[in-house]
Amino acid sequence: MTDDTAVxxxxxxEIEGWADTxxxxxxxxxxxxxxxxxxxxxxxxxxxxxxxxxxxxxxxxVYRPETGHxxxxxxxxxxxxxxxxxxxxxxxxxxxxxxxxxxPTFLVAVATAVSAGVIGLLVGTTxxxxxxxxxxxxxxxxxxFVLLPPPLIxxxxxxxxxxxxxxxxxxxxxxxxxxPAAIVVRSRALSVMEKPFIDAARSVGGRPSxxxxxxxxxxxxxxxxxxxxxxxxxxxxxxxxVEFLGIAEYRYGLGNLVYNALTYRTALGTSVxxxxxxxxxxxxxxxxxxxxxxxxxxxxxxxxxxxxxRI
Amino acid sequence: MTxxxxxxxxxxxxxxxxxxxxxxxxxxxxLPFDFAVGVGQRPRxxxxxxxxxxxxxxxxxxxxxxxxxxxxxxxxxxxxxxxxSTLVASVLPTTVAIFAVGGMVAYLLGEWxxxxxxxxxxxxxxxxxxxxxxxxxxxxxxxxxxxxxxxGQDRLFQVRSWFGLDPKPFGPVPEGPLLNVLxxxxxxxxxxxxxxxxxxxxxxxxxxxxxxxxIGLAAFVAxxxxxxxWAAAIDRLLWPxxxxxxxxxxxxxxxESMLVMRAGVSAEMTEDYVFTARAKALPERSIRxxxxxxxxxxxxxxxxxxxxxxxxxxxxxxERELHLNGVASLFFQAIExxxxxxxxxxxxIVGLLGLVLRxxxxxxxxxxxxxxxxxxxxx
Numbered sequence: 001m002t003d004d005t006a007v008x009x010x011x012x013x014e015i016e017g018w019a020d021t022x023x024x025x026x027x028x029x030x031x032x033x034x035x036x037x038x039x040x041x042x043x044x045x046x047x048x049x050x051x052x053x054x055x056x057x058x059x060x061x062v063y064r065p066e067t068g069h070x071x072x073x074x075x076x077x078x079x080x081x082x083x084x085x086x087x088x089x090x091x092x093x094x095x096x097x098x099x100x101x102x103x104p105t106f107l108v109a110v111a112t113a114v115s116a117g118v119i120g121l122l123v124g125t126t127x128x129x130x131x132x133x134x135x136x137x138x139x140x141x142x143x144x145f146v147l148l149p150p151p152l153i154x155x156x157x158x159x160x161x162x163x164x165x166x167x168x169x170x171x172x173x174x175x176x177x178x179x180p181a182a183i184v185v186r187s188r189a190l191s192v193m194e195k196p197f198i199d200a201a202r203s204v205g206g207r208p209s210x211x212x213x214x215x216x217x218x219x220x221x222x223x224x225x226x227x228x229x230x231x232x233x234x235x236x237x238x239x240x241x242v243e244f245l246g247i248a249e250y251r252y253g254l255g256n257l258v259y260n261a262l263t264y265r266t267a268l269g270t271s272v273x274x275x276x277x278x279x280x281x282x283x284x285x286x287x288x289x290x291x292x293x294x295x296x297x298x299x300x301x302x303x304x305x306x307x308x309x310r311i
Numbered sequence: 312m313t314x315x316x317x318x319x320x321x322x323x324x325x326x327x328x329x330x331x332x333x334x335x336x337x338x339x340x341x342l343p344f345d346f347a348v349g350v351g352q353r354p355r356x357x358x359x360x361x362x363x364x365x366x367x368x369x370x371x372x373x374x375x376x377x378x379x380x381x382x383x384x385x386x387x388x389x390x391x392x393x394x395x396s397t398l399v400a401s402v403l404p405t406t407v408a409i410f411a412v413g414g415m416v417a418y419l420l421g422e423w424x425x426x427x428x429x430x431x432x433x434x435x436x437x438x439x440x441x442x443x444x445x446x447x448x449x450x451x452x453x454x455x456x457x458x459x460x461x462x463g464q465d466r467l468f469q470v471r472s473w474f475g476l477d478p479k480p481f482g483p484v485p486e487g488p489l490l491n492v493l494x495x496x497x498x499x500x501x502x503x504x505x506x507x508x509x510x511x512x513x514x515x516x517x518x519x520x521x522x523x524x525x526i527g528l529a530a531f532v533a534x535x536x537x538x539x540x541w542a543a544a545i546d547r548l549l550w551p552x553x554x555x556x557x558x559x560x561x562x563x564x565x566x567e568s569m570l571v572m573r574a575g576v577s578a579e580m581t582e583d584y585v586f587t588a589r590a591k592a593l594p595e596r597s598i599r600x601x602x603x604x605x606x607x608x609x610x611x612x613x614x615x616x617x618x619x620x621x622x623x624x625x626x627x628x629x630e631r632e633l634h635l636n637g638v639a640s641l642f643f644q645a646i647e648x649x650x651x652x653x654x655x656x657x658x659x660i661v662g663l664l665g666l667v668l669r670x671x672x673x674x675x676x677x678x679x680x681x682x683x684x685x686x687x688x689x690x
Binding site (some may be wrong): 029030140141143144145146147148149150151152153155156157159160179180233234236237238240241244245255258259262277280281284285286288289292293296300 | 322325326329330333334337338341342343438441445446448449450451452453454457570574617620621623624625627628631642643646654657658661662665666
């Protein structure tokens with residue numbers, strides 16, 4: 001009987017903690033705005049096949065993302081009802097290109113977030129737990145990785161073969177995971193290691209792997225989310241650059257969209273409408289800013305110094 | 312304080328050696344083609360070139376040779392027989408000047424606007440400035456450069472014509488000793504101005520504090536005039552691609568420092584000491600600038616440290632877009648020809664710059680906040 005109540009109380013407490021955090025997150029304007037923008041882009045990504053199957057299905061040749069062409073009007077054209085974002089110099093529908101180009105972008109975002117998160121957690125928590133020489137070495141490695149700019153590494157790697165979205169995301173995640181993510185996780189994990197429950201877990205004979213996964217990781221997860229989402233911002237901009245330079249495996253990324261629009265404008269002197277010029281660049285920047293806003297909103301929620309100290 | 316900085320420098324040297332090793336192996340293992348194969352036609356010629364360059368030896372031996380030179384501050388020779396350090400030094404002034412000046416201007420602007428916006432408690436300004444600065448921070452650099460050229464080109468040429476300069480096409484800034492002098496002088500003028508501003512603030516000389524940066528720039532202009540290189544100097548200072556690159560860096564870097572400064576000030580605004588200062592009837596500006604701002608500056612600086620790699624990424628993209636003769640252009644050339652020593656050299660130098668910057672920022676933090684100093688010594 002008594003056991004049951006104890007469990008009940010613990011359960012209640014946990015729910016309350018999460019409810020409190022959820023409330024704080026919902027109150028943070030940055031997070032809400034970021035999630036809203038991210039949601040719009042997620043819908044846009046999934047809407048492409050739907051549109052192709054429904055509205056665009058009568059004229060598939062016109063709306064095909066890479067090779068489509070509308071013979072009925074002259075190109076490039078501004079926004080019309082048939083082409084909501086207009087068409088580019090080759091007569092392709094910009095809305096179709098943009099929604100199609102969001103796919104590799106989301107792949108890169110997910111690949112970066114997962115790989116950076118896993119590596120950062122692994123390196124950060126173990127070096128905070130074991131300390132000593134291993135910690136020293138990993139801190140130095142992290143410091144070195146922070147100083148290597150990923151675009152330069154991507155340029156080198158692209159000589160070996162063009163980069164697909166997964167390769168891009170994993171490579172960026174590798175650099176970000178060993179660098180900034182590991183540094184942040186380590187410093188947070190160090191403060192967790194000072195807590196009495198770690199000593200308690202040790203004194204009852206908990207194995208390091210158990211203590212790390214069950215006591216350290218749950219406490220640093222919010223901070224991992226903050227730093228990893230900030231990493232995705234850099235990954236998206238770098239991906240745009242890689243696509244812009246044409247060293248990506250695919251030719252339909254948002255960066256390609258920017259490149260095409262800018263080149264047609266400067267090289268051919270045609271007046272590309274603003275809808276075509278803006279679609280790619282604004283998508284990259286809005287998507288990156290949604291991750292940035294979620295990250296910095298969460299940072300304010302998770303940062304203990306920004307508590308509700310108010311007169 | 313000296314001990315703190317010394318310790319940081321010592322560890323930075325270790326990091327630098329590690330960084331060079333990582334760069335060495337990454338480049339040698341990742342870069343697929345062989346310089347010798349590209350130059351030599353016949354197999355025997357290829358063998359001879361490999362032997363001459365030393366690339367026929369095992370990678371570990373090559374690494375040991377490279378590191379032996381590296382610890383003597385020698386980046387070795389490129390495969391074309393030029394000193395890597397000379398090559399890098401020829402492209403460094405443009406990059407460093409643009410990055411340093413852009414970064415400092417962005418920080419000063421961000422700090423000032425963040426402070427004012429947070430203090431005004433105006434919800435409209437606050438929302439607009441958040442949206443604007445987040446969008447600027449995440450702006451796609453080639454696009455930003457395009458917009459700047461599209462809207463600013465005519466105005467820039469107009470400014471050039473005031474000084475009797477012809478509108479120049481965009482492109483690399485003419486190299487030469489003058490460029491090095493200008494880069495060092497401009498950075499020194501800004502650093503001097505910021506130091507003077509800090510000193511003036513601490514000693515409550517408000518007017519001097521506001522005029523500090525203009526004084527630094529005026530000294531810079533005066534020294535150019537006295538050296539008699541004014542005409543050539545203003546041409547390079549107003550070089551279209553350099554100006555556009557600097558403005559782009561300012562716009563990208565400004566957003567984040569503003570956001571962090573604003574968040575810091577609004578968190579500090581409700582502290583007890585602000586209440587006390589108001590009770591003593593101190594002027595609002597004095598409370599804001601002398602009591603609240605110093606406490607809010609620290610997180611802004613530490614965020615600056617963490618976003619340096621992101622900003623360097625942006626700078627590389629911008630340089631590439633504007634065909635500036637900076638680090639990026641040399642890097643692209645070296646990659647095209649498979650000139651490994653230059654690539655490693657550039658990665659190391661970029662890392663070294665980042666390290667120097669971090670030590671400087673760490674030292675600033677340690678001077679402002681004694682806790683960091685003590686923690687640093689305890690480790």
